[in-house]
Amino acid sequence: MWEQVQETVSFIQERVNFTPEYGVILGSGLGSFTSDMQVHFTLPYNEIPNFPVSTVQGHKGALVFGTIGSKKVVAMQGRFHYYEGYSMTEVTFPVRVLKFLGVDKLIVSNASGGVNPSYKVGSIVMITDHINMTPEHPLRGKNDERFGPRFVNMSEPYSRKMIAKATQIAEELNIVTHEGIYLGLQGPTFETLAEYKMVKILGADCVGMSTVPEVIVARHMDLETFGISVITDMGDAESIGTISHDEVLEAAKEAEPQVRSLIKELILNY
Numbered sequence: 001m002w003e004q005v006q007e008t009v010s011f012i013q014e015r016v017n018f019t020p021e022y023g024v025i026l027g028s029g030l031g032s033f034t035s036d037m038q039v040h041f042t043l044p045y046n047e048i049p050n051f052p053v054s055t056v057q058g059h060k061g062a063l064v065f066g067t068i069g070s071k072k073v074v075a076m077q078g079r080f081h082y083y084e085g086y087s088m089t090e091v092t093f094p095v096r097v098l099k100f101l102g103v104d105k106l107i108v109s110n111a112s113g114g115v116n117p118s119y120k121v122g123s124i125v126m127i128t129d130h131i132n133m134t135p136e137h138p139l140r141g142k143n144d145e146r147f148g149p150r151f152v153n154m155s156e157p158y159s160r161k162m163i164a165k166a167t168q169i170a171e172e173l174n175i176v177t178h179e180g181i182y183l184g185l186q187g188p189t190f191e192t193l194a195e196y197k198m199v200k201i202l203g204a205d206c207v208g209m210s211t212v213p214e215v216i217v218a219r220h221m222d223l224e225t226f227g228i229s230v231i232t233d234m235g236d237a238e239s240i241g242t243i244s245h246d247e248v249l250e251a252a253k254e255a256e257p258q259v260r261s262l263i264k265e266l267i268l269n270y
Contacts, residue, residue: 196235
């Protein structure tokens with residue numbers, strides 16, 4: 001994998017000549033964050049060697065390089081999921097590439113189902129911790145010390161300093177946010193009522209099909225990481241019967257302006 005990562009990084013650097021400080025992974029319905037960037041380069045995933053290609057509706061599939069104020073940013077328009085048939089190595093490969101392009105701070109967004117009764121559809125949740133219940137671990141196998149240590153300290157997967165700064169910014173912008181624990185499952189099915197109940201019993205506030213593998217790999221490489229989730233459905237008998245991917249995208253789209261403002265200001269001021 002080391003050789004593949006370096007090949008991909010060299011390919012990208014030859015074409016963009018750009019060293020980003022921030023990486024942003026844009027989840028379902030949040031892809032237009034790039035409108036807030038002064039875009040310098042766009043590279044479709046299908047042109048990048050060794051890169052997977054996103055197959056999910058709402059995920060555009062490109063690396064976008066640009067600036068927000070004086071900060072250099074690379075945004076992933078679309079991510080990869082284990083349920084698409086990729087290995088966890090493939091799912092997290094772009095995070096490795098971002099690190100070696102120069103990124104030292106990673107912002108990850110997603111859409112999730114809520115089980116915390118204080119949430120509602122459209123709630124914005126800053127992720128404080130996660131529970132990994134995906135069936136494959138992204139660090140399984142022989143460890144390459146050039147990426148990071150064999151055993152990774154996960155006591156602070158999401159930067160407390162970034163959460164504190166984002167909370168301050170949200171208050172200044174009059175954006176209502178919550179904090180919560182995210183539980184990662186494989187998907188692609190939405191959870192049953194019994195599974196939502198399990199998520200709540202286990203101590204999580206929301207559940208989704210992404211983010212956890214990316215954050216594990218980010219921490220393996222010592223990237224400071226911030227995670228944000230938009231609640232797009234609630235795990236109760238009233239709403240579970242109508243949930244669809246189109247509804248998830250629509251709910252994420254409605255919350256998008258506030259999420260975009262929050263992420264933009266965090267990048268500018270952190």
